[in-house]
Amino acid sequence: MADKEKKKKKKVAKDDAPADAPAAEPAPERTSRGSRKAKRTGSNVFSMFSQKQVAEFKEAFQLMDHDKDGIINKNDLRATFDSLGRLASDKELDDMVSEAPGPINFTQLLTLFANRMSGGSDDDDVVINAFKSFDDEGKIDSEKLRHALMTWGDKFSSDEVDDAFDQMVIDDKGYIDTAKLITMLTASAEEEEEEAAA
Structure with a gap:
């Protein structure tokens, strides 16, 4: 019974706290290294461009993705250059494809554009x-x-x-x-x- 009274007193004391007292803030999350974990914001490659630019890049991506598989590969690039009336060598095409660290989907293409733009070009x-x-x-x-x-x-x-x-x-x-x-x-x-x- 004494335990119930102690819990009641603690609850009353908590409710009686002055209204202008600062509320207890939860402790920030910590990573394994002990540093504060930053809240994740919506920053990504899409936020670097206006909606109009993203739409234009999407249109260009769809034009270049000749086989419509969602990935731009060497054959897609070759077909794009052919449609422009320009012959591209295998080395040029390989160099373009190898600029990306992985398959060139739309997000990867935007990342490549963003890197080029931020590179001080x-x-x-x-x-x-x-x-x-x-x-x-x-x-x-x-x-x-x-x-x-x-x-x-x-x-x-x-x-x-x-x-x-x-x-x-x-x-x-x-x-x-x-x-x-x-x-x-x-x-x-x-x-x-x-x-x-x-």
Whole structure:
């Protein structure tokens, strides 16, 4: 009976605690090393991109995944390059596939993009590499570029492509000089940066 009275007194004492007294906080979880365990937040590779960017990457992934198995492999890359009219060597394809530590599913592809973006890649390098992917012996087929601009990513309208092409030098066979195009695009970006700084 004495035990019941002690428990009752403890309960009453607990209820009588002043309202402004701080509530007892549970002790933080500790890992085996004794350090505090951080609460897990929703940070992942998807949070590095806007919803629009993720949707665009998803669309690109689906276009590249020719066999629709959810994994981009060497054959998928070969088919993608073939559809763009560019032949890729086995070494190039192997190098691309080996950049990932495992099979390239959509999340892995986003991780590769995120790593590239956080690697301090210069915007000019991105422009140069983008247009070099269309380059064939110093020239870019304007119709293939038109198709790409109107099909993938932030899709251009026909009028927008025409306006862009008005700024480019296109020869009578429909080819754009790659070096001149890259110079024009990177020089205008530098001029914009200089104007913004002034």
